Structures are given as C-alpha cells and as structure tokens.
Amino acid sequence: MAQHADIIIRNAKLLTMDETAPHAEAIALSGNIILALGTDAEIAPLTGASTRVIDAKGATVMPGINEAHMHIFMGSLSLQQLSLYGVRGFEAMSEAIKAYAAANPDEPVLLAQSADYTILGAGEEITRHHLDRVLPDRPFLMYAPDHHTAWANTAALKLADLLNGRDVGVGNEVVMGNDGLATGELRETNAISPVVQLASTGGREGLGILTGGDPDSVTPEQRAGDRAVLKRGLDYCASEGITSVQNFDGNLYQLELMEDLLAAGELPVRIRIPFHMKNFMEIGMLETAAAWKQRFASDMLRGDFVKVFMDGVIDSQTAYMLEGYADRPDFCCEPLFTPQAWEAVAVKADSLGLQIAVHAIGDAAVRQTLDGYEAAAKANGARDSRHRIEHIEIIDPTDVPRFAELGVVASMQPVHVPGGSCFPLEPTIHRLGEARFPYAYAWRTMKDAGARLVFATDWPISPVSPFGCIQNALTRKPWKEGDPDQRMTLPESLHAYTAEGAWVEFMEDRKGQLKPGYLADIVMLDQDIEACPLDTVADVKPVLTICDGRITYEAA
Structure with missing residues (x-):
C-alpha cells in the first residue's frame, strides 16, 4: 500500500532552497519528515482519509525561517514590557511611560524597551532629569534598542546605589555629570544590571548575558x-x-x-x-x-x-x-x-x-x-x-x-x-x-x-x-x-x-531545504514573495508555520 501523507500543501510556489530542484507546486509531509515534492498531480495520490490538504492559493511555501541570532528570554519578556519603538519627542515619551506606570502599579522597577538614542530629538541627550519629570517617585529604566545603553531616573539610580557612581569593570560605565552624580546614562550590562535585578523578574532574563550563570534560587x-x-x-x-x-x-x-x-x-x-x-x-x-x-x-x-x-x-x-x-x-x-x-x-x-x-x-x-x-x-x-x-x-x-x-x-x-x-x-x-x-x-x-x-x-x-x-x-x-x-x-x-x-548549525543534511527525507520545517506566506515589490516585502506575513511536522502557527 502506498504511504499516505499527514499534511499536503498544494497549489503553491515552493522555494525549496535545493539547487537541484529549486521549485515545486506541492509538498507532502509524513510525521516530522518531508515525504515528497512535485506537481499537484504527482502529490495527489499520497492523499489518504486522514490527510489534511491545504491550498496555498499560489502563495510562497519555503523552508522555515532560521533566526540565526536572538535573545529569547529578553525578547519574550519584552512582549509584556513598554515598547518605545518609534516614539519621538518628550511629550510622546512621557505619555507612554505614564500610561505604562499606571497600568503596572505593583512593579518595583518599570522597564521600557527600544528608546532611540535620539528619542528627544537630535542633539539633546537623555538624562535622569528628563525621566524625573515623567516619573519622579517610581524607579524607571529604559533600554536603547541595542541594549548596550540604558537611561534610569534618580529613583532607580538611588535604589541600585548608582547615583554616586560605581566601578563596573572594563568596557562598562556609569556616566557621571559635572555635579559629581550619575547623569542617568548607563553603558553596558554591568552598569545596567544593578537596576534591572531589582525588577520583578530579579533580572533572570539577563543572566545569560551578564554572568552566563544561573539564578541563586528560584521558587x-x-x-x-x-x-x-x-x-x-x-x-x-x-x-x-x-x-x-x-x-x-x-x-x-x-x-x-x-x-x-x-x-x-x-x-x-x-x-x-x-x-x-x-x-x-x-x-x-x-x-x-x-x-x-x-x-x-x-x-x-x-x-x-x-x-x-x-x-x-x-x-x-x-x-x-x-x-x-x-x-x-x-x-x-x-x-x-x-x-x-x-x-x-x-x-x-x-x-x-x-x-x-x-x-x-x-x-x-x-x-x-x-x-x-x-x-x-x-x-x-x-x-x-x-x-x-x-x-x-x-x-x-x-x-x-x-x-x-x-x-x-x-x-x-x-x-x-x-x-x-x-x-x-x-x-x-x-x-x-x-x-x-x-x-x-x-x-x-x-x-x-x-x-x-x-x-x-x-x-x-x-x-x-x-x-x-x-x-x-x-x-x-x-x-x-x-x-x-x-x-x-x-x-x-x-x-x-x-x-x-x-x-x-551543522544541520544542512536535514533542514534548511525542502527535499524528501528532510525535517518538516515549513512556512507558508500570505502571497508570492517573488512577485512583491521590494519595498513591500516587510508586509509579507506567514499564515502557516510547521516545525517538526507539527503546526505551530496558523492564521485565523
């Protein structure tokens, strides 16, 4: 008896990344393995009573995306923290921070992500005094997008014992002002972490970068x-x-x-x-x-x-x-x-x-x-x-x-x-x-x-x-x-x-391409990416993600 597929995707523009067979129209999966690729007609006989058949409607189907450099714990936590991505000007920054603070009354240290170095406008450097005008009484810190710089208000600097400066090691710096006190700018992890460790997570999300070690104790x-x-x-x-x-x-x-x-x-x-x-x-x-x-x-x-x-x-x-x-x-x-x-x-x-x-x-x-x-x-x-x-x-x-x-x-x-x-x-x-x-x-x-x-x-x-x-x-x-x-x-x-x-990753023998015998890691897009104008590629969205033969995301 011919083997039947668990999942078939048909009517697709398959980009296989396999130089020997770069394109196909349909793909069949069995368990966590790619069973076959070909035309719709060639793959159709693999359909069984329990096979799920998905119509790609002419959209691109390609190997799953391999994100080759990220920080999963910090990224995951950022989904529930304040994002200042795209925020410009003091008033917009102030409004966003105050709203976040009001929505999180019990957070001991408020943290924000993705504050541009020029969030206040070109030529105006962020200081604790700007942040004090927004939140004078609650500890607050906002990261630059690169996470190598952050800015803290006076309450946060006092709480972390940084207001009067501290030796934080080579390549790290608590920036000091002419008044002998910290300006609020903290450069690199050793300077930033004393504040972040006082947040509700205890800074566990940053230990992989800060020390490479594990939390002392976790309930x-x-x-x-x-x-x-x-x-x-x-x-x-x-x-x-x-x-x-x-x-x-x-x-x-x-x-x-x-x-x-x-x-x-x-x-x-x-x-x-x-x-x-x-x-x-x-x-x-x-x-x-x-x-x-x-x-x-x-x-x-x-x-x-x-x-x-x-x-x-x-x-x-x-x-x-x-x-x-x-x-x-x-x-x-x-x-x-x-x-x-x-x-x-x-x-x-x-x-x-x-x-x-x-x-x-x-x-x-x-x-x-x-x-x-x-x-x-x-x-x-x-x-x-x-x-x-x-x-x-x-x-x-x-x-x-x-x-x-x-x-x-x-x-x-x-x-x-x-x-x-x-x-x-x-x-x-x-x-x-x-x-x-x-x-x-x-x-x-x-x-x-x-x-x-x-x-x-x-x-x-x-x-x-x-x-x-x-x-x-x-x-x-x-x-x-x-x-x-x-x-x-x-x-x-x-x-x-x-x-x-x-x-x-030394895994080119089993993933990264769509070919028979390879792991079933696949993404189906909402359109034919090869037909997109280059300046609209960012608008392309996945509608189906399959990892190890299991559907891990499906658009509603």
Whole structure:
C-alpha cells in the first residue's frame, strides 16, 4: 500500500532552497519528515482519509525561517514590557511611560524597551532629569534598542546605589555629570544590571548575558512564570514563520526550561543555546560547554557552541576601534578580552570541537577575533569549525578576505543599518565618520569576498520579523554618493535565512531545504514573495508555520 501523507500543501510556489530542484507546486509531509515534492498531480495520490490538504492559493511555501541570532528570554519578556519603538519627542515619551506606570502599579522597577538614542530629538541627550519629570517617585529604566545603553531616573539610580557612581569593570560605565552624580546614562550590562535585578523578574532574563550563570534560587512559582514567559515568546516566533532559533546568551537555567517544554511537547521551535564565556571565567569552564554539547544534542534542543563578547556598540562608544571615533579621535575603547586571553579561549574551545561565535562590532574587535581564530587553526590544525563573528558593523578592508581564508561565518543583521526601518542615522554615522562608510554594515562586500553569510534580527534589539529584516537588505541606500551598493537579492536573503542558517548549525543534511527525507520545517506566506515589490516585502506575513511536522502557527 502506498504511504499516505499527514499534511499536503498544494497549489503553491515552493522555494525549496535545493539547487537541484529549486521549485515545486506541492509538498507532502509524513510525521516530522518531508515525504515528497512535485506537481499537484504527482502529490495527489499520497492523499489518504486522514490527510489534511491545504491550498496555498499560489502563495510562497519555503523552508522555515532560521533566526540565526536572538535573545529569547529578553525578547519574550519584552512582549509584556513598554515598547518605545518609534516614539519621538518628550511629550510622546512621557505619555507612554505614564500610561505604562499606571497600568503596572505593583512593579518595583518599570522597564521600557527600544528608546532611540535620539528619542528627544537630535542633539539633546537623555538624562535622569528628563525621566524625573515623567516619573519622579517610581524607579524607571529604559533600554536603547541595542541594549548596550540604558537611561534610569534618580529613583532607580538611588535604589541600585548608582547615583554616586560605581566601578563596573572594563568596557562598562556609569556616566557621571559635572555635579559629581550619575547623569542617568548607563553603558553596558554591568552598569545596567544593578537596576534591572531589582525588577520583578530579579533580572533572570539577563543572566545569560551578564554572568552566563544561573539564578541563586528560584521558587517553583518563579520558574513556572519564566516558563510561561518563554512559551509566549517562542509561540510569537512561530507566528513570524520561525522554526529554528539560535540564541545568543546562555545558561543552564534556560536550557533546562527548554528541556521541560520539549518533554511536555510544547516547544514550538528548534533552539540552540550557547555557553557564554565571560572574561572573568577560568579557561577550564569551557569543559562545561563541552558537557552541554553532549547532554543537549537533539534535533529540537542543543547546547553546542560558545558565545563571547569582544566589545560593545558604536553608539555608546564601547565598540573597539582601530582608530578613534570620528567625534572622539583620541578614543578607541578597549576590548573585553586581551588578545592573549582571547587567543587562549579560542584555542581551548576549538580543541574541544566547539563552535565559537563572537560579538564584534568595531573593526579592531573584528580583527582581534579573526586573529584568535587563526591562532586556533594553527594550534589545533585546520578543521571545518564554522566559527562565527556576529554583527561586524565596521571592518577594515584588509580583514574582509580573511573570512573566506579562515572559513569564518559572517552573521549580520540588515535591519540594524542606521537609516533603515529600525534605527536612525544618528548618532551612529557621526561617530563612524565618512571615511569608514564604505566598510560599514558591508553585507554585499563580505559576500562578494567569499564569506558565508547568515541573517538575523537580534531580537529584541530589533523586531523579530524576518521579512522586515530582508526588506532592509533589499532596499538599503548608500549614505553618500560613491559608497558601495550593499544591497542583496531576494534569493540571497532567503537563503541566508534558511539553508545557510542550517549550514552554520551543522544541520544542512536535514533542514534548511525542502527535499524528501528532510525535517518538516515549513512556512507558508500570505502571497508570492517573488512577485512583491521590494519595498513591500516587510508586509509579507506567514499564515502557516510547521516545525517538526507539527503546526505551530496558523492564521485565523
């Protein structure tokens, strides 16, 4: 008897990402595996009495989206916090904050997301005094979109014992004013976390970034609450067509919460979570990462790579630069790891067979990261490591070809480009300076030089929609005449979000493409994305998401 499919999608524009058979009209799924692809007529005989047949009505069906860089706990929590995304001007900011405060009378520290550096207007820097005018009596903190800067009111600074300043370690800063008191601006995690830890979550959502460690104690009620927060965030990802998440902060607590969801049949996406190697950790801690790789090793949940921060971001001048900032020529910042310490981490992690992924935004941070990868290859022998660099917002031209030479992956976020759909031009381009423009956010330059490229949003740094991110990649305009055109094509962008994302996870043999025998991870869109005008791709919406053969999202 011929095998019958559990699900058939017909009348579709299938984009398979399989070079040997790039298009099809129908697809059949059996359990969690793709059974067959072909024309409607070829797939029709696989219909059985219990087969669900879905008419795509000529819309695109493609592999599920692989979000190659995000922060799932912070992103999930952001869904219930105040979003200041798109808010401009003091009055609009004040109105939004006051309404949120009124709706959350019992929250000990009010937190807001996505406040632009220029939320008050160009040239006016946010201080605690602005926030005190809005909320004089309740502790309040708002994050910049990049989460590398935040601004707190006086009540929050007093509560966290930051008003008179504090040593928060290299690369972090409580910005001080001429009056000897904190201005309210907090740069990097060590400066921000003393406030956030006093919120109702106790800052558990940020431990994966801050320490890489686990909460000291969690009540059953708190754990159940965290689980519910994560489940909501994961379901939200599924509604955006995402079937795979590569998380970029990690601890055992998050892994075990995911393990619990998986055991209960409630994990709607595949997820990998890293061991976060911090600059204060002993090198032997990497053995823990190797143990996680053995323990969490299923197709749905893996803990199989190491995350490292090399620097901060351009806007807060915490990115590590080869030459000074354009508006501060004598300042390059410092890396979070010395070259010797970073090389030791790279060599050890590589020797354990672990993939490494490094946040490096400044051109000096990118170079130092590449140097460490090169040292690892010399020490341990060249291998198919697929080590990564995250963001690469500015790169020296001499380092561009090193990605292909060393086999290093460029993990980039087109939605982050200043002047795009998410972030304003300032203060980023003013701090970069025109001389650096040609090698800033240089996706096309990197790809043309042979770098393997994966895309992501870095949610909650920017909205998680893959199609909004792709539109930025397709439509970006140069900042000045004569700069390189960094635009990508639609096929390249979709590939970076699907097949290439699977490849960077060492899972290209079973996901990222639509082909018989591969895992049934699929998204059906509301239209034919290939027929969309480039400036409307952000409007494309998933109507059906299938992960591991299970429908994880279906539009009403």
